[in-house]
Amino acid sequence: MGERYAEHSGYTAEAYFELMKKGVLDEDDRVELLDGVIVAEPPMDPPHASGIVRVACALRAAIGSRAVIREQMPLVVGADSVPEPDVAVLRGRIEDYDDIHPRSALLVVEVSDASLKQDRLSKSRIYAGAAVPEYWIVNLRQECVEVFRTPDAVARLYGERTTVGPGERVALLAFPDASVAVGDLLPRRSPVATDD
Numbered sequence: 001m002g003e004r005y006a007e008h009s010g011y012t013a014e015a016y017f018e019l020m021k022k023g024v025l026d027e028d029d030r031v032e033l034l035d036g037v038i039v040a041e042p043p044m045d046p047p048h049a050s051g052i053v054r055v056a057c058a059l060r061a062a063i064g065s066r067a068v069i070r071e072q073m074p075l076v077v078g079a080d081s082v083p084e085p086d087v088a089v090l091r092g093r094i095e096d097y098d099d100i101h102p103r104s105a106l107l108v109v110e111v112s113d114a115s116l117k118q119d120r121l122s123k124s125r126i127y128a129g130a131a132v133p134e135y136w137i138v139n140l141r142q143e144c145v146e147v148f149r150t151p152d153a154v155a156r157l158y159g160e161r162t163t164v165g166p167g168e169r170v171a172l173l174a175f176p177d178a179s180v181a182v183g184d185l186l187p188r189r190s191p192v193a194t195d196d
Helices: 003-007 013-021 046-063 116-129
Strands: 031-034 037-040 068-071 087-090 107-112 134-139 144-152 157-164 169-171 179-181
Touching (some): 031 116, 046 087, 046 179, 107 116, 116 134, 116 144
Antiparallel strands (some): 068 087, 087 107, 134 144, 144 157
């Protein structure tokens, strides 16, 4: 991706997809559109990749086929925002999204380390503004899950934020009978080597 696109702001979702259609951006470019700005995503290290797989597996086990679970795919949440959440839980069936990108989600999850500040500030505002009812940040730094609920779409803020740690479970707002163990979402830490 050329730097000039990262610097330019004011893109609409339509213009962003047009850049992809024309080949200016391609599927290998790790970018997303956030509030009109094309933002490069940080490189994915093994814990981040493992976290995404763990979240998707845990959610599939918890809710089965009652919803669609997508990983790192476009979610059109406004005229100028097309994030690619690490995991999104969507209404309906897989075939509902054969011809269009989803425009809403029941739950969005970001696995976060280097992107923690952006996920807490920019992404939470974008998801709240789109009235996504529940947003989780799997915080790899503090080994916890930050749960955001009760979106105020006008203020672009979540009214409720709780932190859940290892040994605890998080129930899904959309499926109250389903929950996941926080420990199942977090990659295992490698033991620190000693000079003994």
